[in-house]
Amino acid sequence: MAAKRVKFDNISKTFITGNNRRVNAVANLNIEIPAGQFVCLLGPSGCGKTTILRMLAGFEVPTTGHIFIGSENVEKITPDKRDTSMVFQNYALFPHMNVYNNIAYGLKLQKLSTSDIKTRVHKILDMMNMEDFAERVPSQMSGGQQQRVSLARALVMEPGVLLFDEPLSNLDAKLRIHMRDEIKKIQMKVGITSIYVTHDQAEAMGLADIVIIMKDGIVQQAGSPIEVYQKPRTEFVANFIGRANIFPGKVIDKKGDITTVEIFENKFDIPQKISKAIGDNVDIVARPESIIISKDVFRGKVTKSMFMGAYHEYEAMIGDFKVEISVSNPRGKKSYSIDSTIDFSIDVDSVHILEE
Ligand SMILES: Nc1ncnc2c1ncn2[C@@H]1O[C@H](COP(=O)(O)OP(=O)(O)O)[C@@H](O)[C@H]1O
Ligand SMILES: [Mg+2]
Structure with a gap:
């Protein structure tokens, strides 16, 4: 199958609801x-x-704009003729058909020969290790197995673009991780362009080459998982992707690629070039794992202390400012109990100054 590029060119969508209210569901998507x-x-x-x-x-x-799949403007192309297949949250399998017929359904509509259909369905069943399920009907399978059939049914169409709408939301936590890994493996094997909708940041980080973070119909940031985690553009993105301490700071010097900021009367040289001016207030994102236990910088009072095995999670108050701290591999390290004093600092190489 030939993977295709997708382009959204100034796409907006406004819904008019019953009482004549306008809902701007998507705005200026490029x-x-x-x-x-x-x-x-x-x-x-x-x-x-x-x-x-x-x-x-x-x-x-769309209310405005154009969508391209490959080089083609798809405006006048009906859903059944578009080069896309969708995997839904609720599987949407035909309950009375067995797995083979569920997967073959779209190919039959395309009037392929019985032998071609057989070849394609078995190729997909084989790729997904599902040959043994061919004769079963959906009610004889678990949620995870049904979701695999629904993925197989989308893949067999060999679409240019594969679409997923929260496909794992109905599965329990463990199975969700297993299926996530499976989807990633299959996508890499097939090399198909995939657009995957989720509200689960761990799922997005695990699967994506590019994460697009949205809020109120507007793209907040698009980038690799590493980029959006380490260099969030806004406080919203910083908080939506993982956990973040947002320290209030002030720019006190700028020299080349180093910005000196003051946070609660301590100075830090941060290796980041910013466009804000000396004297400006800035917010500085420090992930819980970017807080280091260290004497003589910040002093806090522990308000939460949880040993989690791989890491120890603390909350500490500097006055009324709460800091989340994650100490990785805590074995052999000092632990702090609630109400005790904890001294810490920030790892200047892994914090990020927000520009907006
Ligand atoms: N057919 C519709 N009519 C009116 N409003 C809609 C319709 N579909 C979606 N919306 C509204 O558009 C916004 C975006 O919805 P949706 O795309 O389903 O969000 P998400 O998938 O991110 O949860 C929401 O405010 C939703 O209520
Ligand atoms: Mg949705």
Whole structure:
């Protein structure tokens, strides 16, 4: 199958609801997704993720803008003719058909010969280690197995773009991780352009080449998982991707690539070039693992202390400012109990100054 690029060119979608209220579900979306990439649309419920997928699949008409799949403007192409397949949260399998017929369904609609259909269905069943399930009907399978059939049914169509709308939300935590890894392996094997909607940041980080973080219909940031985690553009992104301490700071010097900031009367040289001026207030993102236990910098009072095995999680108060601290591999390290005093600092190489 030939993976295709996808381009959203100034796409907006406004819904008019019954009482004549306008809902701006998506605003000014401009994104180009190279062929073969795995992209995750990540954001809270209601931020417009499903609407973007539905416009791409042809189930909704954009209010403004154009969508391209490959080099083709898909405006006039009906959903059944678009080069996309969708995997849904609720599997959407035909309950009375066995696995083989569920997967073969779309190929039959395309009027392929029985022998071609057989070859393609068995190729997919084999790739997904599901040959033994061919004769079963959905009610004879677990949720995870049904979701694999629904993925097989999308893949067998050999679409240019594969769409996923929260496909793992109905599975328990352990199975979700297992299926996530499986989806990633299959996507890498097939090399298909994939757009995957989720509100689960761990899922997005694990799967994506590019994460697109949305809020209220607007893209907040797009980048690799490393980029969006280490260099969040806004406080929203910093808090949505993982946990973040946002320290209030002031720029007191700028020299080349080093910015000196003051945080609670301590000075730090941070290796980041910023456009803000000396004297400006800035917010500094420090992840819990970027806080280091160290004397003579910040002094806090421990308000939470939880040993988690691989790491020890603390909360400490500097006055009324709360700091989350994660000490990795705590074995053999001093532990701090609630109400005790803890001295710590920030690792200047792994913090990030927000520019907005
Ligand atoms: N058919 C519709 N009519 C009116 N409003 C809609 C319709 N579909 C979605 N919306 C609204 O558009 C916004 C985005 O919805 P959606 O794309 O489903 O978000 P998400 O998938 O991120 O949870 C929400 O405010 C939702 O209520
Ligand atoms: Mg949705």
